[in-house]
Amino acid sequence: MFPIRDHNPSGRVPYMTYALMAANIGIFLSMLPISGDERALAQFYYDWALLPRRVMEGDGYSALLTSQFLHGGLLHLAGNMLFLWIFGDNVEDKMGHAPFLGFYLITGALSGYAHVLADSTSFIPTVGASGAIAGVMGAYLLLFPKAQVDILFFVRIIPIPAWIMLMVWFAMQFIGGIGATPATGGVAYWAHSGGFVAGLLLAVPLWLSLGGPAFWRATAGHPPHPPARYGMPKVKRK
Template identity: 40%
Template sequence: MLPIKDIIPRRETPFVNYALIFINVIVFLYEVSLPPDLLNRFFYLFGLVPARYTHPEWAYFAGLHVDNYWPFFTNMFLHGSWFHLISNMWTLYIFGDNVEDRLGHFRYLIFYLLSGIAASITHFVFNADSVVPAVGASGAIAGVMGAYFVMFPFSKIITLIPIFFIPLFFEIPAVVFLGFWFFSQVVSGTFTLVANQNATGIAWWAHIGGFVFGMIFHRIFKKKDDYRDFYPDEVLMRYFR
């Protein structure tokens, strides 16, 4: 399923959301300018490598400082491929603007960054021995999706679903689309624990941690105004009935 757009209009220009997308793109362009050996080193220095903190002997051998906790933050601005970057930024573009509307620009920025850190901590807890750098904004974006899931459950997500190579478009309620996405992350994350492996290299538990954080803690950052103050009555009648 590929989300194309949502139907909730935004009230203000999502400056922070655009800035986050811009920063991620600039960092990725810097990544692709590096030769493979330097890029690999870059990922190990600024990506989240859990074994860096749980196996100090290995970290010392790999040239990583155990007392440097910045990777819990910096990893959310790195991406491993063009597809990784584009899929993450597209998802952030779709869901981030409405969440920024509800939280306000500055509070949205803090919320996004804390969602990413919460995702990093969750990944660390469930993958403590991993020597593979975890990179990507998907944990922070999952936090945005978790907030959207609670705040806009009756929104519709225009979704592309190819059936026998025929592209078909469906309006799927946000609570269904995001609920199914979260369920798939839990199933996949649980499988990696049971099988003690992660063949896909996807940080499932980072997604889970970010989403749960967003669901619960977005309330702290919300504006005081009500939906009736935020959207015209005709919009409310159409999207929130």
């Protein structure tokens, strides 16, 4: 179950979402010259990636921010940027450009700290924007629970309400965190879960300013504008 787009057009150009995507892609490309040098990579990750044990020892707090812009491979980067592109524009539309940037960085830092607390003795570098993007997804769940999201399910594209896709995703992260083995590499499940919860909670003041339950009643959980419509191209046989 992989999301490919939503039916929730933004009311204004999401400059900050595009800027964050450009920053992540640009930093990834800047790392390519050292990608084959293990010693240089190890030093780079020590300087900029999140190292839980180092943070617990009172050092390396800046990595709660810098690690959000690093990625461990092309697929890691592509997956994160796809999720940011799908969900970021609508949250930015409601928050405004500068508040959205602050929200993104704060949820990313909180997600990183959740990972530190869950795996406090690990010295394995942790990188990626997925904790911050999980926060964006949490806010999206609160603001647009019934927006339609197209998912790729095996070989079919199926539209489903955002709340189903997002809650299934969150459940997968939570279950993965319970079953994960401490101090091993892989997915930082608790960073994802922590970021999602942080984003949901930090979006509550915005939701209340929009009317809270009255906002839901007015929109029935749908976007407050006509949904985007997509269709498959028609092809004539000859």
